[in-house]
Structures are given as structure tokens and as C-alpha cells.
Amino acid sequence: MMNRKNYIYILCCTCLFVLFSCRHGEGEYHGVTDRIEAESKNYHGTSISSEKYLEGIKTIEITEGEHTFLIPERKNQITSYACTECHSKPLTQMQGKDAKNAHWDIKLVHANKNTMNCITCHNPDNMDNLTSLTGNNIDFNNSYNLCNQCHTKQFKDWKGGAHGKRLAGWAPPRASMTCVNCHNPHKPHFESKWPERFNTETVKERE
């Protein structure tokens, strides 16, 4: 009789022990992904805003698919806009020896000659706008629409926020840099350079 009582007592203790030891104090969620999913279900927004960091930056709002966000205005950043201020005559008349040289510093390093030349993007008959592959006008402010004709994957990532950089901060409203803020459209690749920093102390430590 006594034996049996003891047995039950030990069994109960073991059960309790197992019950408590299963919780290693890891909190309510199994992982951070579960936590994100659960806690964002009733997301109400925060009081943090990055609006004050956007002051002084001219932006325009764009909507692409399900994404709506701000991008910096482009036209006011182009020093020689509007183009028609110089391009008052057709291009053929402006070429030649007596005309002043302009755009001499632009060399097209973007795709190969079969794919691209100046008029792939610029319309000689309408210099103030860009032109799509099918000849439609594209505003300089929305130049991403020109790029996304070929760079569809990058465009998709950019819309979502995986490609490119944010302006201001992480907090809403979302303001993202557009293609031409990082890539020179005439020479879009990133140059190689030397690293910004070299840690001489680490070298000493590892000697």
C-alpha cells in the first residue's frame, strides 16, 4: 500500500517536472517568424514618422501595382533642363562645325551598340521627354518606366523595396530613390574602388 502511494507520488512529481522543463523560457513563440506573424496581425501603425527628414526634398508620389510611394523629383536636378532651351532647332542643324560642342562628356557605356544608342531613350523630335521602345513619351520624372522596359527583375525588386535605397528613414511615409539617383543612365555600372577603411590594429593583433 505504502509502496503504491510512493509510486503515484513519484509519478506526479515526474509529470510536473517534465511539464515545467519543457518551457525553457523561450517566450510565447516558437521563432521570430511566428512572432512577426502573430504580432503584426493587429498592427495599428506607430507614431514614428520620417516626414521631417523629407523636408526640403522635392518628391512625387507614384503608384506601381500595389505599391504607392514617393520618389525624388528629377527635372529640377537636371542642370540643363528643359532641353529645348538649347535644342530649339532639329538635331541635324545643330550638328556640324559652327555649332558649340555640348554633351561631349557623355559616353554611352550601357548595353551594346546593337541594343542601344541615344535615340533608344531620347526622342530627337521631342527633347523634353524620354521615349519608350514603342515611341511613347516618358516624363523625365518617371524615368524608371524607361529602365523597366528591359530591367524587369530589378523593377520588381525596386517596387517591393529589395533593390535600391530609401530616402529619409525606415518609418513611413516610404520614399525611395529612383534608378537614376544611384545609376548614371549613360554608364550605369558601379565603379570599383579602394575600401574606405583599413584596420591597422587588426593587422597588429593577428600578427
Next chain:
Amino acid sequence: MSSDNKKWFSLNLNRKKKESSGTCGCGKTSGGCGSYSEHPQMTDEEFAEAAINASIGEERTKDGFDQVFDVKMDRRSAFKKLTASLLIGAGAVSTSCSVISGDESKEKAQIDWEEQFKGNYKLMDDDEKKGTVERLMRSYELRTGKNISMSSKNAEDDVLFGYAFNISKCQGYMDCVNACVEENNQDRNSQMQYIRIHEMKDGKGFNFNEADDNYYHEVPAEGHFYMGTQCFHCDNPPCVEVCPVQATWREDDGLVVVDYDWCVGCRYCMAACPYDGRRFNWSKPEVPETEINKNQHYLGNRMRKKGVVEKCTFCVQRSRAGKNPACVEACPTGARIFGNLLDPNSTIRWVLENKKVFRLKEDLGTEPKFWYFMD
């Protein structure tokens, strides 16, 4: 001297040293040197040892409690030392209470006193947090005559910070490292850096053993890719678990932070971190006055002291104000993405849901909030 295994050191004045190879201290091999016994000549090594002994004495060979308790002391010197420490204490009290000393030194003493006996930041209520931050700002002003702004902003509801790193975009420029050092007032002498950029060979996977995190050549190098590591702000941080004094913890917005005034410098957290995310101040951190970032947070980039651990805080002074961390802002390639994981419309959430992401050492269960992805 060093050959016998004595744990203490004694000057062998007027005592002949055992001669091992027939030479005496002066280097002569024959004839003996008459002056030796009266004027023992020390070799450089012996002299250095004697000098060290004179300055730090037995602390060198004893450790822990022995250093404090196992001290030969007579009553006289014990009383002497007690009196000295009493005088120091009385001095501190008298400066703060005295009617003669200036208001400034009184205030300084008062601040030091209150800072000395404040509690753990984690347990403070908002008023206490404000109090300590104000004291620290005032103390800086009294000491240097310059103003800093220090925040004690708490974690906001509905915010959980997360980070994504695009391995295919990083070019190894290290602009992020530069920005981080400047933003977070890291020690310039030891060149402390929170961020490491690892240069890895293509086709070898993530092989940290063969990666180079201190390269200096034109980048990106042919046949290599780059991957940055820093504190991953784990959701289940092992560093927090091991801290014996709870000087480090996870805030509600997911940031793993350190109270530099509570840290005892045991470095358990450094041993526990599987990502090499923490750094120790072996010396007093020095930042030139002109380079100090004066926009500070108590848990972030305020000046640290010698003997405490520090780490990336996702620039708490910036991120809680809505800005991106300095590394994100500095990256010229857009390889770094930061945001609120709880906001379903945030860009970081889009990355997690639409790109193929992974984390380092996921099997450890540390749940880092730092994801890697590729284009």
C-alpha cells in the same frame, strides 16, 4: 630568479645567486668579480622584474580573493589604509556639503555620487531614466564645457526592428564601417568596428575560415563576393542569458542593448555570442572632441568607459527616431535594408516574403533578426 618556482619575488641583496655555468652577474667567466657581493649588478630582465614588483607587487602572482585578503599587514598599516580611505570618502562628502568649494565642483560631486549609486537602467522608470540622462549631459557640460544631447527614448509599441542584407549587391566598399565608427563614437585608438565585411571566394560557400575581413585592395575583387556581419539582434539572444548582472537585455522593439554603467566587463556575453557581435573596451575609448557625435542615446552611442562591452545597437539613437541606421544610410549600393517587421507594408517585410532569405547559424535557435538574400 625565474628558474626557481617561487611565487613571490625577493631582491637578493647581499645574497649570492646560484651560479649555473661558472659565470657571475658581471659576465666574467674567470677570476671572479670582486665587487659583486657588495654591489649586485642586475641584468635588464631582473631590473624590469624588480620594478614591476615594486609597483604592483604581489597582485601579479595572486588573483581573486587572495589579492584582497591574503595580504600581510600589520595593525599600523591597516589603520593607515583605513584612515586614507576614510579621508577620501570624507573628502567626497565634504565637497558636496562644503560651503567653501565652488558650486560647480559641488554639483560635480553630487552628480558623481548619484551616478555611482544609480540602479540598472532596465529597471528604471521613465523619470529615473530621464534623471540619469540629464545628469550625464550636465556632467559632460561641467567637464568639457560643451553640450551633448542624450535621449532615453523607450521602445515604441508595434515596432520590431529587422535587417536584410543583399549579398549580391555588396561590393566591399566599407562605407558602412566608416559611417558606423563615426556615428557610434567607437574607440579610435584600438580602431574598434562593429561591422565586419568578409571577402569570400566564389564557389566556396560561406566559409568564414578562409574569408578575409581586413582586405585592402581594389574592390570588388575578381572571383569574390562580400558579406557583412554585425550584431544580429537575436530574438533569443544567448548573450543576454549568460550575463551575470543583467547588464544586457532585449528591448521590446527587438534591440539587444547594453547598460554600460551596469556592465562589469566579465565578457561572458562575448563568449556566448556565436556571431562575434560584441566588442570589449580594453582601454579607455578615445574620440577626438571634434569627431564626437553629440546626438546620443543612453543605450547607444554615448561615451563608454574602459572595461565594458559594447555592440551594434542598430543605431538606437537614430532608429527610434525613424531614421535608418548609419550603415544603411551610408551604403552606396543599397545592399542594406532596415525596417519594422511588424508593419505588413514595410519594405523589410516585402523582402522577407518575396526573396529567398536565410540567416546565419539558424540551427542554433538564436533567431537572429538579420536576414541575408540574393538578387
